Amino acid sequence: xxxxxxxxxxxxxxxxxxxxxxxxxxxxxxxxxxxxxxxxxxxxxxxxxxxxxxxxxxxxxxxxxxxxxxxxxxxxxxxxxxxxxxxxxxxxxxxxxxxxxxxxxxxxxxxxxxxxxxxxxxxxxxxxxxxxxxxxxxxxxxxxxxxxxxxxxxxxxxxxxxxxxxxxxxxxxxxxxxxxxxxxxxxxxxxxxxxxxxxxxxxxxxxxxxxxxxxxxxxxxxxxxxxxxxxxxxxxxxxxxxxxxxxxxxxxxxxxxxxxxxxxxxxxxxxxxxxxxxxxxxxxxxxxxxxxxxxxxxxxxxxxxxxxxxxxxxxxxxxxxxxxxxxxxxxxxxxxxxxxxxxxxxxxxxxxxxxxxxxxxxxxxxxxxxxxxxxxxxxxxxxxxxxxxxxxxxxxxxxxxxxxxxxxxxxxxxxxxxxxxxxxxxxxxx
Numbered sequence: 001x002x003x004x005x006x007x008x009x010x011x012x013x014x015x016x017x018x019x020x021x022x023x024x025x026x027x028x029x030x031x032x033x034x035x036x037x038x039x040x041x042x043x044x045x046x047x048x049x050x051x052x053x054x055x056x057x058x059x060x061x062x063x064x065x066x067x068x069x070x071x072x073x074x075x076x077x078x079x080x081x082x083x084x085x086x087x088x089x090x091x092x093x094x095x096x097x098x099x100x101x102x103x104x105x106x107x108x109x110x111x112x113x114x115x116x117x118x119x120x121x122x123x124x125x126x127x128x129x130x131x132x133x134x135x136x137x138x139x140x141x142x143x144x145x146x147x148x149x150x151x152x153x154x155x156x157x158x159x160x161x162x163x164x165x166x167x168x169x170x171x172x173x174x175x176x177x178x179x180x181x182x183x184x185x186x187x188x189x190x191x192x193x194x195x196x197x198x199x200x201x202x203x204x205x206x207x208x209x210x211x212x213x214x215x216x217x218x219x220x221x222x223x224x225x226x227x228x229x230x231x232x233x234x235x236x237x238x239x240x241x242x243x244x245x246x247x248x249x250x251x252x253x254x255x256x257x258x259x260x261x262x263x264x265x266x267x268x269x270x271x272x273x274x275x276x277x278x279x280x281x282x283x284x285x286x287x288x289x290x291x292x293x294x295x296x297x298x299x300x301x302x303x304x305x306x307x308x309x310x311x312x313x314x315x316x317x318x319x320x321x322x323x324x325x326x327x328x329x330x331x332x333x334x335x336x337x338x339x340x341x342x343x344x345x346x347x348x349x350x351x352x353x354x355x356x357x358x359x360x361x362x363x364x365x366x367x368x369x370x371x372x373x374x375x376x377x378x379x380x381x382x383x384x385x386x387x388x389x390x391x392x393x394x395x396x397x398x399x400x401x402x403x404x405x406x407x408x409x410x411x412x413x414x415x416x417x418x419x420x421x422x423x424x425x426x427x428x429x430x
Contacts, residue, residue, distance in 0.1 A: 031227035032234055032403075039238025054239055062236035065400060068229030071222040075215040077174055077182060082212035085190040089205055100428060104324050107424050108332040109368070111270075115263050115334035116367045119341030120360060122259045128252040128342075129349020132401075226403070233400030252346045253405050259338050260412045267334075267416070267423045275426035277314070285313040286422055293418040294411045299329050306418060316425040324428055328421035335416030339409060340367040340385050347389060347398040355392045366391055 038061070042054045049057065123129075166184060167173035173181040193201040268279040283290070289309050292302045299306075307325050310316040344363050348355050355363070366388050386399060 027227035031229075031231035032405075035231040035234030036238050038231070038235040042235070043239040058236040058239045061232045063232065064225060065229040065231075065233030065236070068222060068225055068233075071218070071225075075218045075222075078211050079215040079219075081174065081182060081186045082208040082215065085186050085193065086205060086208050086212065089190055089193050089201065100320065100323060103428055104327055104424065105331070107427060108328060108420075111267075111420060111424075112332070112334050112337045112368050113364065114266075115338040116341040116364045118263060118266075119256075119259050119338035119367075120345055120363060122255055122262075123342045123345035123349075124360075126251075126255050127349055128255045129346045131251045132249070132350050230400065230403050233403070237400055249401055249405060252342070252402065253409065255346070256339055256342050256409050257412065259342055260335055260409075260416050263334055263338055264416050264419060267419045271423040271426045274423075275314075275429070277426060282314075282422075285309070286419070289418060289422070290415050293414045299414055299418045299421065302418060303329050306421060310422050310425045314422065314426060316429045320429050321425050324425045325421050328424055332420050332424065333417050334420045335413030336384075337367045338416075339413050340388055343385055343402055344388055344392065344394065347394050347401070348392065350401070351394055351398060353392065353394050359392050363388065363392060 039058075042049045042057050167181045170185045170189070173185045193204060265279075268282060271277050271282055272279060277285075286309055289302055289305050292305055293299060303325060306329075307321055310321045310325065311318055341363060344367070345360075347353075348359075389395070389398065
């Protein structure tokens with residue numbers, strides 16, 4: 001069963017890799033630059049357009065971007081449900097239901113949580129959001145940003161908080177948009193399918209494979225309009241808040257790159273301590289996989305090369321590699337989780353949303369669950385981020401600030417995700 005799911009994941013990655021051959025990322029960068037220029041020209045600072053006319057033009061220019069945001073939110077729930085369930089079932093088989101399966105899931109969950117904590121801590125300490133004119137941004141998007149600060153529940157409230165996490169009605173949970181309940185519901189269904197005979201579970205898994213494929217087709221359509229969306233959103237933002245706001249985004253990029261580099265080093269250290277493979281040797285043996293992951297931004301697309309590399313160059317037994325890698329391609333997204341943590345705290349600082357300790361814990365839980373539920377394909381991280389932002393009261397339009405620089409970060413976090421898959425094979429090969 002897991003071989004069938006692996007092939008479907010590979011096809012899923014191939015469906016979006018064509019976008020990379022068309023240099024979509026370059027179009028997004030061009031859209032970002034042109035959007036900034038257009039925003040400066042129609043903004044009050046240039047004095048070329050009357051204020052009322054500038055507002056009207058900015059609203060119409062931003063329309064494609066608003067539709068873009070609605071479109072990526074349209075597919076997020078079915079995409080996560082299908083991905084979580086199929087990810088849990090990716091290693092189905094009697095021999096894999098025991099120690100190996102438990103240790104694999106535990107490794108991925110622990111490292112993903114650690115990745116989110118690293119990202120959140122870096123963003124809280126370095127405060128990249130303070131380099132942006134938050135006052136102007138809040139004035140531009142005052143209504144969505146007005147969110148109450150999260151409060152920390154007391155000890156007496158914890159039983160109610162815990163019981164509230166569990167879904168009472170699966171269908172109602174999917175409709176409600178509560179991402180944590182959706183992930184828990186999908187996990188329960190996935191575990192139930194895992195314990196069923198394969199012939200009984202196969203029809204539902206095939207249906208979910210089709211749902212996931214349909215979602216990826218929609219994402220592919222939406223991503224084609226990303227350059228126009230970035231142009232419109234950045235033109236509107238720049239016309240309202242000025243170009244100085246966007247310059248501060250470079251600090252966010254540096255913080256994100258630093259976080260991904262730190263997580264990459266942590267993975268190398270784990271591989272060194274657990275398997276005795278020095279970082280230099282690991283990089284030399286996995287160089288081709290890392291370069292392909294960087295160029296495609298898809299851990300699913302490089303999965304065949306990942307499998308052959310860990311088996312032939314890293315000496316991992318085939319039964320371990322062929323269980324861990326397909327599962328990791330779906331649920332091991334440490335780099336994505338770290339990025340989502342940094343991006344959420346960054347935008348919270350920009351919009352002055354005081355999410356508090358409880359909000360930070362919610363970000364950790366949601367980023368972990370969403371990263372585990374996201375497929376290893378390009379552009380999905382920005383889809384998941386929109387839901388996390390909404391959960392803590394941050395305007396989804398803030399995505400426009402970071403969308404233009406998301407492509408290089410997507411390439412880097414894919415390298416980190418694939419590294420995590422290979423390190424997991426080393427840790428679990430004994």
